[in-house]
Amino acid sequence: MNSKNIILLVEDNPGDTLLALRALKQHEITHEIVVAHDGAEAVQYLLGTGTFMGRSIPLKPRLVLLDLKMPKIDGLEVLRRLRADSRTKILPVVILSTSKEEEDILKSYNLGANSYICKPIDFDQFTKAIENLGLYWLTLNEFCLPF
Amino acid sequence: MDIWGDDPSFGLKKFFMGFPSETLLNELRTTLGKMEIALGMVPSAIAWTSSLGLIEWCNATFDLLVAQPHIQNLGADLRQVLPLQREGRVLPPETHPVHLALRGEKYFHEVYSLRTKGKPREIEISWTQIPIPKQEDIFVFLILDVTERRKAEQTVRQAAELAAVNKELGSFSYSVAHDLRTPLRSINGFSKILMEDCKDKLDDRALEYFQSIRSESKRMGQIIDALLNLSQVTRAGVRFARVNLSEIVQEIIKGFRNEPSGRQVEFIVAPGLIVDGDSNLIRLVLQNLLWNAWKFTIKKTQARIEFGMIQKDGIPTYFVKDNGVGFDMNYAEKLFGAFQRLHNLNDFPGNGIGLATAKKIIQRHKGNIWAEAAVDQGATFYFTLGEAVS
Incomplete structure (x- = not known):
């Protein structure tokens, strides 16, 4: 599988997961979407530990959509671990959070988030945001694997 | 120092050998007077008692603290001059610090409430037992008025508690806002999805109802945002x-x-x-x-x-x-x-x-x-x- 065709969605809320998947599909984003249901799963997938251990090179997604508030390992901790590892240091990570708190936004950028999107409540605005996000990160933005 | 002596002949001898002169006595009196004034100026109330707890001497600070004339304090029982309470209850005589002192116990740093005719005060008491040769020991009591200090400590404590409560309130409204927004997004989103996916099965009225659900959930989102703003305005510097x-x-x-x-x-x-x-x-x-x-x-x-x-x-x-x-x-x-x-x-x-x-x-x-x-x-x-x- 071509890693360029994967989007990793890290989201614990089933409602938000379904809505995000729908919004992504609506805009003819043909990438395969892998869902990690919490921070621990995301770290396992991206850094090849736990269930994904032994995989020679973890499949690196083109883009990570990361929720902040999650059980076990939260989004900020996932981000911290990704940035600390040379294999995922430059992976594009877009925070997709409900929080508008300045503190969360600041912490995310300090930890090396590429972008921060606050999930709108209105679904039309939500799909619009996903559309813009896909357009920018999957089409306009030049992508490069770490090695 | 035995100035007068027990033995009359010895005392007499001393009288001839060097009885304290009038000058020396005057000097002693002046010094004692100075010391009494000086001791009256220290912030601690000082009293010494006999081994029975009767006040033999006290400084001016003590008189002020217990709100009683000096003359009434002299000879009075220190236990009665210091009616104490702890945690709102009158202290039983056997645990009164003066009683403990007379029994030879060491003091511990405990704060008592002093309830005299004057203003209620918070005090700390410490003491020393002084042995006098051939006489009964005397007890020196040092009483510190800690009312203001306690008040200041309480203010600091309350400020810290308030800051903690504020912080808690902040994280509370933050999680409430977060936790309320997420289900609202589902209500709004799935209404829209139903409107799209089940268009053929829904009549105009049903579509209108779904539209109401969507606009109302959106409005609730705005209310939550505004409330969060209001709480931030209250807390932020x-x-x-x-x-x-x-x-x-x-x-x-x-x-x-x-x-x-x-x-x-x-x-x-x-x-x-x-x-x-x-x-x-x-x-x-x-x-x-x-x-x-x-x-x-x-x-x-x-x-x-x-x-x-x-x-x-x-x-x-x-x-x-x-x-x-x-x-x-x-x-x-x-x-x-x-x-x-x-x-x-x-x-x-x-x-x-x-x-x-x-x-x-x-x-x-x-x-x-x-x-x-x-x-x-x-x-x-x-x-x-x-x-x-x-």
């Missing part, structure tokens, strides 16, 4: 700097003009009005006032909104004036309460939090905000900063 009100008003108006409303509104903005305040917070106030003016003039063909300053009792008073629907002054005091609305939601949308937020901000600037209006005669909102006008 005010950062003072020079703020150009006229410029902020112009910026906000530009935002209105960019909206595709097709409305013709005449704006009059007094230039160069500069104040000291928190720029972000004051912008929120002006946004709320101007947004209200904009909203409540929507039915006017020739709407007019004015921002300016007048002097009221020599205090600069800023105002936002419109010629909109106004309101009945009988409800004026309700205006600034959270969730108070004077108009029907269908006619004029709003969350009922804007003016409550504005008032909080103005209060945090030690100013005042009020309104004057009449039905169909427009409304004027006034505010001051720094000095409150009654």
